[in-house]
Amino acid sequence: MSALSLPGLPGPAPAQAAAEHAAPRAARRWYRQPALMSGLVLLGIIVLAAAAAPLLTPYNPIAQNLNATLLPPSARHLLGTDQIGRDTFTRLLYGLRTDLRIAFIAVLLPFCIGTALGSLAGYFGGWVDTVLMRLVDIVVAFPFYVLIIALVFVLGPGERSIYIAITLVGWVSYARIIRGEVLVAKRQDYVLAARSGGLSGARIIARHLLPNVITQAIIYAMSDIVQDILAIVTLGYFGLGVPPPTPDLGSMINDGQNFLTTHWQLTTFPGLAVVVVGLALSLIGDGLADLIRPGAA
Amino acid sequence: MSREGAGTDGAGGIRGGAGTGPGGAAPGAAAPGGPVLQLRDLKVRIATRRGLVRAVDGVSLEVARGEAVGLVGESGSGKSMTLRAILGVLPPEARVTAGQILLDGADLVPLSQADLNRIRGRKISMIFQEPMSALNPVMRVGHQIAEGPRVHLGYSRSKAAERALDLMRRVGIPDPERRYRAYPHEFSGGMRQRVMIAIALSCDPEVILCDEPTTALDVTIQDQILRLLARLCRESGVSLVFVTHDLPVVAQLCQRVAVMYGGQIAEWGDVRDVLLDPRHPYTLGLVRSAPDVDEVRESLVAIPGSPPSLVSPPPGCRFHPRCAFAEEDCRAEPPPPLRELPGGRRTACLHHERCEDVLATERSPR
Numbered sequence: 001m002s003a004l005s006l007p008g009l010p011g012p013a014p015a016q017a018a019a020e021h022a023a024p025r026a027a028r029r030w031y032r033q034p035a036l037m038s039g040l041v042l043l044g045i046i047v048l049a050a051a052a053a054p055l056l057t058p059y060n061p062i063a064q065n066l067n068a069t070l071l072p073p074s075a076r077h078l079l080g081t082d083q084i085g086r087d088t089f090t091r092l093l094y095g096l097r098t099d100l101r102i103a104f105i106a107v108l109l110p111f112c113i114g115t116a117l118g119s120l121a122g123y124f125g126g127w128v129d130t131v132l133m134r135l136v137d138i139v140v141a142f143p144f145y146v147l148i149i150a151l152v153f154v155l156g157p158g159e160r161s162i163y164i165a166i167t168l169v170g171w172v173s174y175a176r177i178i179r180g181e182v183l184v185a186k187r188q189d190y191v192l193a194a195r196s197g198g199l200s201g202a203r204i205i206a207r208h209l210l211p212n213v214i215t216q217a218i219i220y221a222m223s224d225i226v227q228d229i230l231a232i233v234t235l236g237y238f239g240l241g242v243p244p245p246t247p248d249l250g251s252m253i254n255d256g257q258n259f260l261t262t263h264w265q266l267t268t269f270p271g272l273a274v275v276v277v278g279l280a281l282s283l284i285g286d287g288l289a290d291l292i293r294p295g296a297a
Numbered sequence: 298m299s300r301e302g303a304g305t306d307g308a309g310g311i312r313g314g315a316g317t318g319p320g321g322a323a324p325g326a327a328a329p330g331g332p333v334l335q336l337r338d339l340k341v342r343i344a345t346r347r348g349l350v351r352a353v354d355g356v357s358l359e360v361a362r363g364e365a366v367g368l369v370g371e372s373g374s375g376k377s378m379t380l381r382a383i384l385g386v387l388p389p390e391a392r393v394t395a396g397q398i399l400l401d402g403a404d405l406v407p408l409s410q411a412d413l414n415r416i417r418g419r420k421i422s423m424i425f426q427e428p429m430s431a432l433n434p435v436m437r438v439g440h441q442i443a444e445g446p447r448v449h450l451g452y453s454r455s456k457a458a459e460r461a462l463d464l465m466r467r468v469g470i471p472d473p474e475r476r477y478r479a480y481p482h483e484f485s486g487g488m489r490q491r492v493m494i495a496i497a498l499s500c501d502p503e504v505i506l507c508d509e510p511t512t513a514l515d516v517t518i519q520d521q522i523l524r525l526l527a528r529l530c531r532e533s534g535v536s537l538v539f540v541t542h543d544l545p546v547v548a549q550l551c552q553r554v555a556v557m558y559g560g561q562i563a564e565w566g567d568v569r570d571v572l573l574d575p576r577h578p579y580t581l582g583l584v585r586s587a588p589d590v591d592e593v594r595e596s597l598v599a600i601p602g603s604p605p606s607l608v609s610p611p612p613g614c615r616f617h618p619r620c621a622f623a624e625e626d627c628r629a630e631p632p633p634p635l636r637e638l639p640g641g642r643r644t645a646c647l648h649h650e651r652c653e654d655v656l657a658t659e660r661s662p663r
Contacts, residue, residue: 198418
């Protein structure tokens, strides 16, 4: 019998076998990804510093000291003080705290809503798909920042408005990504098998499709969060963000720019902090993408 | 595992006594009343850019309790579409335009998807050709087996897990406790197909539809899987509809067979009768084009020509352009209906007696 199986019979193809084993091995070597690793280290340091701010600095971020205004950097004030005597390094750490917290919360809602709507549109198609995707087209037609700023302006400054604005604008990207992935995945045999097994559409989406496609949305979330941080900082700069005196990188940049020629550290370091946070998150996103996308290594 | 009675090693094995196959004793004994599954004049149309494809064009057949029915034919003969129509999982551009699908006498065609979901996986389940792609790559194998009982039988998590382990044992997956938590990519092709079979069995269905379940496996594994299916068929009285283009497989597993050509049934009857003594030139061609192990033939006889276009099928008998027996009456519309022959056989050929002549001359000693 086995002699008969020799010529041209479809045994397990070696290439296929190799591809099947590539995924778990790559997953085990995640720490070997330089981009992912440096991003994680960088973000880890930043998050730790922001979280441990009360331990790292003896000053209160909102306590004014009019006897010590606009001091240059020194051992007592690492980055000097601002025009009303607040320690800049302290405000930087607390500002990071505010902005990171808002950004991480703000990325969740559009992620969930976009993923849910995108998978419905992709799986069921028909009028659901048409309506949702026209809505997406309308939102995408406007530039991201312009729309966010306009929305927050209408809703009034503050954290709640930022969440609402980012959710209203941000879900469309997730919906698009997930819809595309679901369109491809629902043609797979395992979805046909699940349908043949008498599973409902909702169950197929939740248990079978989403676990297979959600990684793409997670990768996108890493770059989306960068966009969100920039939006939050921009809003703060325009005075539409968290109201003072709560420290926020955007308002720090704005406050310091009057003293740019004499006290450059007041604007430069908050700006640099935004850049470094963005860099860390982008590195993580790239690393994750390399790790998860098959073929890219 | 002992031999299941049927010849196994090729078309020649049929002579060894197929037809007494796995469920050989079952159909009569376990059939209280009519067939479990019955198709009546089923028609499936697919809308394509080139036109309306008559993928399934008036197929009728019946499956008794505990019986394995083969559905044989070339690619594109409508075998798989027939199976998908039974489950109501046709591609979006295809639909059933006529006919009935009777499960225990109740028609499935008019049912809504929600109603079908109470039948799919529970009363009728399906095994697919590619066990790799038909299993969810990111879900633990045990959970995939346990899902059916959870959804259809309302089992608790622990009871469903118990059921899954039991099924894994029944289909011969070694060390089920450990493999329960494994992912499909950690399984070999044959083990994956066993998982598929366990999933199909999970709610004790009445019928399992098999879409070329052994085609993607190598021959020794193929044999194991067929024996497993035969054993399950015998033990649990489940009926099989087995789609394949592999005649020896049909001979090994099935009691009756439908030969499909161009979306229609060309011939129907007991496996032994149909494969040893065909009454349709297409079946004759299939049998003669299959390699034979016992008997070294001078050459394999290929069927000339290619399968018909199902957008504009040839008038009359679908097979006549490739048929050596074709006469003027074969070209006349409508296509010849199936005619009854003795022994519960049916053929679509108007000149089926010619097959006898051919076989007689071929088998006479030279």
